[in-house]
Amino acid sequence: MPLGPSSSAVHVHLNPTAAAPNVPRTPTSVTVHPGALFSILDHYLRRTDTQDRVIGTLLGTRTETEVEVRSSFAVLHSETSEQVAVDMDYHRAMYELHHRVNPKEIIVGWYSTGSNLNTYSALIQNFYSEETAPNQAIHLAINTGVEEGEQAGVKAFVGSPVGVFPKPENCVFVPVPVELRFHDAERSGIDLLTKTATSLSSTSSQPVSDLEILEQAILTVQGMLDRVLTYIQAVLSGEKKGDPAIGRYLMDTLGASADDLEKGGFNSTLQDTLMISYLANLVRSQAEVSSRLALAAT
Template sequence: MALGPTSSAVHIASSGQHSSIRTPQNIVVHPVALFTILDHYLRRTDQQDRVIGTLLGRRTESEVEIRSAFAVLHSETDEQVAVDMEYHRTMYELHHKVNPKVAIVGWYSTGSNLNTYSALIQNFYSLDTAPHPAVHITLNTGIVEGEEAGVKAYISAPVGVTPKAENCVFVPVPVELRFHDAERSGVDLLVETQKSGSTSQQPIPDLEVLEKSIQDVSSMLDRVLAYVQSVIRGETKGDPAIGRIHS
């Protein structure tokens, strides 16, 4: 379904706040969601400059946790943008049956371009997340010269005397990557693959994982011990906050 024609409105990233929007203080993204976005981007057609999809997760009063995502079919031309809304609804119902605790929290796109079409899609997802603002995640793959790979998060605020779907400002929100212990081995494997320069990497055996974990714990204990001894000798001023953490 086409969301609408192009508009002359300009959509920019802004660091300002809008009083009528309850802005999340932090956006947390899990690796599974990022892997889904990257996989979708790798499977795109030659005609697609970017891909989009739905973000699933949970909300608190101050934080949005993005746990997974799924691709949504769409197309963009100079005249209009079209999103397969029926496919979006069907996929969400399937995900919701598997995990009823997750809800639609927003959408993602690859690249860093925020334009009129982004505003129209944002408006569509805002209907699913109301009364909460829809979160928009942009993942820059870094393949464009002069642009660094990275993840950014936004919510939107309407602008203009007469609010329209295509008239909005994207407001940046702090974003961080967080993973559970069960996801750590997969993340470590990707890091090792990047360091080795190889396109493939064998999973680390359980004993090696255990050995590395013990070494990490031992290293942390050494740092704590060195700090305590430095405080006892009077070389470092003790920090009560650090003491409470390690008590």
Template sequence: MPLGPTSSAINIQANSITEAVHNAPRTPTNITIHPVALFSILDHYLRRTDSQDRVIGTLLGTRHDNEVEVRSSFAVLHSETDEQVAVDMDYHRTMYELHHKVNPKEVIVGWYSTGSNLNTYSALIQNFYSQETGPHQAIHVAVNTGVVEGEEAGVKAYISSPVGVFPKPENCVFVPVPVELRFHDAERSGLDLLANTAQASSSTSSQPIADLEIIERAVTSVSEMLDRVLAYVRAVLAGEQKGDPAVGRYLMDTLGASTDDLEKGGFNSSLQDTLMISYLANLVRSQAEVSSRLALAAAS
């Protein structure tokens, strides 16, 4: 039976469906964590009370298509027993408002916990943070501190998927998502200092090194890498080792600039800039000399 103009049926157009699918939030497929967020999580774990088996907190960052970048985090007060779990939501929202005033571009992307135990309480907390990050999916980062015997330290990330025809908040499956640690070049010296302190035999903390020593270590590291690459290439050319096509393509992309391209490209551009600066400097020097001679002539 055809629908009349007074029918209560909903008219759905194909363009509306296409637009809705296009604008739907994408599922995160990769998560990156900055060292600042990771150190904040570890500091929260070290400051926990003796009665706490794990600590939780809020993750802040940005989203780029299907990638989530975790830049910072803050602790959230919570209590957890065999019968119930309680999270201080007012404290969470107050802390987020303070962080948002400092970094307006950072939004809530999920939550973190220490340990590797994913239980019913984890699903309830995940449901709470899913409401905070909607319409985007909330991510969960589990930081294993390695204090439990038989468990290695590491970082894992998850997203949740509901289970059942009528899913409940406590029923969900945590799906692993690739996670990596990313830091800026300016943070490398600080991370190297922490790594050297952790590997030191004595308990005395290392002191920050001078810029000249940092450059020396960087040059030495580059020289060692070049020696390894040169030894690998010589072994492949001599037939002593089977070459890896992926490594070969990477070396060609990195070192494949020919001398002609170098002379026609960046070298000529830098040379022209240098000549222009030298020409302007000589012109200013000549102008200054002429002006000084005219001044002396006028004075005499």
């Protein structure tokens, strides 16, 4: 559907919590998962040479104050100096197919690449606000960092009408705090992509086995414990002044209260520690046996 040109779209930095109390369901935070972000970046890489930016639909879950973006899909559109056209039939057909696979995910807003919020952004925001009514639509602006002087990043906005008789094209974009979050199951994939991006060689990294992932996790925990032990020894010896906040955090994380000691909590904690130590030694032995077998085979 073509959306005609209009007057203005305003981008201001306001405090979302300072909004009028009679405005319902205004989100105060947005969480984005890697799957949605990678889908947006893939859409941007596959754009045509005539497209300055790409747009699409965001899917996920929401409460009255929080929005969680779990996935996204591209939407066909075109922009000129005179009008912007969005294929709404394609958008609704794609959502219907997605809803069959993931019935818990609903439309929460839309995305675009680049940091430019113009009149057309206000018109598209108005369309998605009708799709998410009575909730407000989230706009996710992905800056890919390919333009000179622009830094890559993700920003989230909600739209607020302007004027006594507001028009769709008159909109104020109010920023909302956004956070990138991933599940534990997604950690290995993200680590693989990170290693590939920072690798100096032209060959990409290969997926690691479950045993290697477990070994890396245990080594990470071991490194954390070594840093904590080094800090504690430095404080006890007087080389470093202790931070009360760090001490309370370590006590809450690693320490056992008097009640726990009386109720046998110390024994259960000791058993957990012994089990972790046993698993660590088992993994180390398995890794040594595998390496020796590999050397013997060669």
